[in-house]
Amino acid sequence: xxxxxxxxxxxxxxxxxxxxxxxxxxxxxxxxxxxxxxxxxxxxxxxxxxxxxxxxxxxxxxxxxxxxxxxxxxxxxxxxxxxxxxxxxxxxxxxxxxxxxxxxxxxxxxxxxxxxxxxxxxxxxxxxxxxxxxxxxxxxxxxxxxxxxxxxxxxxxxxxxxxxxxxxxxxxxxxxxxxxxxxxxxxxxxxxxxxxxxxxxxxxxxxxxxxxxxxxxxxxxxxxxxxxxxxxxxxxxxxxxxxxxxxxxxxxxxxxxxxxxxxxxxxxxxxxxxxxxxxxxxxxxxxxxxxxxxxxxxxxxxxxxxxxxxxxxxxxxxxxxxxxxxxxxxxxxxxxxxxx
Amino acid sequence: xxxxxxxxxxxxxxxxxxxxxxxxxxxxxxxxxxxxxxxxxxxxxxxxxxxxxxxxxxxxxxxxxxxxxxxxxxxxxxxxxxxxxxxxxxxxxxxxxxxxxxxxxxxxxxxxxxxxxxxxxxxxxxxxxxxxxxxxxxxxxxxxxxxxxxxxxxxxxxxxxxxxxxxxxxxxxxxxxxxxxxxxxxxxxxxxxxxxxxxxxxxxxxxxxxxxxxxxxxxxxxxxxxxxxxxxxxxxxxxxxxxxxxxxxxxxxxxxxxxxxxxxxxxxxxxxxxxxxxxxxxxxxxxxxxxxxxxxxxxxxxxxxxxxxxxxxxxxxxxxxxxxxxxxxxxxxxxxxxxx
Numbered sequence: 001x002x003x004x005x006x007x008x009x010x011x012x013x014x015x016x017x018x019x020x021x022x023x024x025x026x027x028x029x030x031x032x033x034x035x036x037x038x039x040x041x042x043x044x045x046x047x048x049x050x051x052x053x054x055x056x057x058x059x060x061x062x063x064x065x066x067x068x069x070x071x072x073x074x075x076x077x078x079x080x081x082x083x084x085x086x087x088x089x090x091x092x093x094x095x096x097x098x099x100x101x102x103x104x105x106x107x108x109x110x111x112x113x114x115x116x117x118x119x120x121x122x123x124x125x126x127x128x129x130x131x132x133x134x135x136x137x138x139x140x141x142x143x144x145x146x147x148x149x150x151x152x153x154x155x156x157x158x159x160x161x162x163x164x165x166x167x168x169x170x171x172x173x174x175x176x177x178x179x180x181x182x183x184x185x186x187x188x189x190x191x192x193x194x195x196x197x198x199x200x201x202x203x204x205x206x207x208x209x210x211x212x213x214x215x216x217x218x219x220x221x222x223x224x225x226x227x228x229x230x231x232x233x234x235x236x237x238x239x240x241x242x243x244x245x246x247x248x249x250x251x252x253x254x255x256x257x258x259x260x261x262x263x264x265x266x267x268x269x270x271x272x273x274x275x276x277x278x279x280x281x282x283x284x285x286x287x288x289x290x291x292x293x294x295x296x297x298x299x300x301x302x303x304x305x306x307x308x309x310x311x312x313x314x315x316x317x318x319x320x321x322x323x324x325x326x327x328x329x330x331x332x333x334x335x336x337x338x339x340x
Numbered sequence: 341x342x343x344x345x346x347x348x349x350x351x352x353x354x355x356x357x358x359x360x361x362x363x364x365x366x367x368x369x370x371x372x373x374x375x376x377x378x379x380x381x382x383x384x385x386x387x388x389x390x391x392x393x394x395x396x397x398x399x400x401x402x403x404x405x406x407x408x409x410x411x412x413x414x415x416x417x418x419x420x421x422x423x424x425x426x427x428x429x430x431x432x433x434x435x436x437x438x439x440x441x442x443x444x445x446x447x448x449x450x451x452x453x454x455x456x457x458x459x460x461x462x463x464x465x466x467x468x469x470x471x472x473x474x475x476x477x478x479x480x481x482x483x484x485x486x487x488x489x490x491x492x493x494x495x496x497x498x499x500x501x502x503x504x505x506x507x508x509x510x511x512x513x514x515x516x517x518x519x520x521x522x523x524x525x526x527x528x529x530x531x532x533x534x535x536x537x538x539x540x541x542x543x544x545x546x547x548x549x550x551x552x553x554x555x556x557x558x559x560x561x562x563x564x565x566x567x568x569x570x571x572x573x574x575x576x577x578x579x580x581x582x583x584x585x586x587x588x589x590x591x592x593x594x595x596x597x598x599x600x601x602x603x604x605x606x607x608x609x610x611x612x613x614x615x616x617x618x619x620x621x622x623x624x625x626x627x628x629x630x631x632x633x634x635x636x637x638x639x640x641x642x643x644x645x646x647x648x649x650x651x652x653x654x655x656x657x658x659x660x661x662x663x664x665x666x667x668x669x670x671x672x673x674x675x676x677x678x679x680x
Contacts, residue, residue: 076421076422099440100415116407120461287601287624288627
């Protein structure tokens with residue numbers, strides 16, 4: 001906060017309430033340990049003066065600011081929304097406030113936001129995926145900011161994280177697709193560079209193809225940002241390829257929903273003329289007609305456990321663990337056998 | 341930030357770069373006014389020391405923290421996502437970082453988040469809707485935090501705001517619905533208490549009914565939080581009412597999409613058996629089959645202009661204006677005449 005503003009201090013509150021600063025501090029940090037009458041008196045003074053527990057008071061008293069930052073790639077399209085909501089609820093239950101930034105999938109913007117959140121006093125950070133400049137991890141370590149990575153799991157990593165194996169999950173989905181008889185898969189992927197989740201999903205499909213004696217290098221792939229319109233445009237492009245894919249696998253549900261919309265506009269029936277699959281199982285997947293075959297990511301569970309783990313790290317009851325969550329294949333009507 | 345951590349200061353950076361603190365400050369706040377060689381030297385020192393412009397330095401030098409807070413009711417369902425993304429882009433273009441909290445539509449949580457954002461040094465705040473305890477506005481004024489209200493417009497209000505007339509917009513949509521021949525409207529609304537947007541939309545429908553000589557008090561209404569599943573459940577309930585509504589108007593697209601999903605599950609054809617309308621025109625509205633009749637809210641435009649206005653207020657080039665944006669009726673296939 002700018003020190004040029006007139007800011008009421010802990011002393012001011014103590015004086016107004018006629019108690020010691022230690023009592024004010026206790027009211028703010030451990031209200032259970034203060035009798036109600038005193039607490040009411042103190043909180044009335046807090047309210048009246050417009051006092052905000054801050055770096056000079058609550059933070060110093062508790063060595064914490066009770067603020068957690070999260071930086072997500074995008075606020076649009078609800079990809080991260082459900083997990084983040086659960087994360088916030090878990091933090092709230094433990095007395096922490098969440099501040100969120102979105103980077104637009106841009107590494108430099110994310111780096112700037114990490115610095116801003118640290119400057120604003122974040123005790124801990126939730127970051128999505130592990131691909132970023134090592135200097136960022138050094139900076140966070142140097143500043144003692146507890147950091148948890150989510151949405152990704154890497155075997156052997158020691159970085160505290162909670163996520164799922166994008167590679168294995170997409171391999172399982174591709175195996176189901178191939179099991180329906182498809183040999184010509186087209187992939188509409190998110191931008192792979194700088195996105196370990198997108199890279200893992202692509203590699204998972206290639207693995208499944210190879211395991212079935214199919215040529216992964218022949219698979220047509222279009223990389224495009226995760227937007228409905230981009231999925232639609234990429235689908236139209238994919239339908240021009242020779243041989244025409246009998247199934248279009250998409251890097252997430254947002255792209256898949258765009259592909260379905262375009263298929264409908266082009267007069268193609270899903271799955272009779274072409275099958276379409278997604279990844280994430282966000283709400284969209286069951287809103288479209290037909291419902292979307294996809295890989296269910298446990299967003300709520302991941303967000304909630306991330307919140308609890310990060311608070312435990314901050315409070316010293318966890319050194320930061322590496323947690324893998326299971327995804328679940330959702331076979332729905334958008335996937336059928338290839339057309340005869 | 342906790343002062344218990346070892347924090348590099350402006351002095352440390354100046355010493356490491358071999359320049360004055362004024363030069364460091366200039367590099368951070370007006371880089372255009374510093375020659376490139378000096379700027380590179382200073383930024384290298386900033387990087388090396390892990391220095392973060394903060395309350396003790398950049399803020400004091402510029403009297404600002406270059407951080408803006410926004411509190412939205414929910415991060416789920418993409419209702420606020422598009423507008424917020426545009427808001428963030430506008431701030432970023434002016435050199436400001438956005439921190440977001442979501443209140444879950446809870447007034448006490450929002451009040452807590454406002455205090456947290458102010459404590460973390462937010463120069464300005466974007467808030468959704470105008471309904472909140474007057475003490476919050478007093479607190480913000482007392483702390484000189486520039487505050488802009490969005491998503492709502494109230495004639496005669498002097499509070500800086502950018503939004504649209506929820507009442508007039510929903511009245512226009514209801515007038516179109518009645519124009520199709522519907523006399524039995526059922527309303528699935530968001531929770532009205534504490535939500536001026538929901539209240540305005542409800543009142544708009546009542547106005548349209550009265551203007552056509554219909555009894556607004558007879559309209560069945562179900563209030564429920566804005567979630568797809570809630571829209572579905574409320575729709576099923578609405579179909580039990582006598583007389584059965586020939587059209588279900590929904591407080592937003594999220595509820596409407598839930599209603600459409602349930603109609604499909606119940607074997608009801610939209611619009612042949614029952615018409616359904618939404619509000620917002622988020623991406624969902626054109627993803628569902630049939631596409632949704634709704635009121636288009638200019639989310640991107642609103643978010644972008646809110647960002648510019650708030651920065652102008654902070655930088656003293658605007659005293660804070662009251663801006664009304666136009667909505668646009670989108671007549672699509674989910675609205676037809678009542679069944680014969």
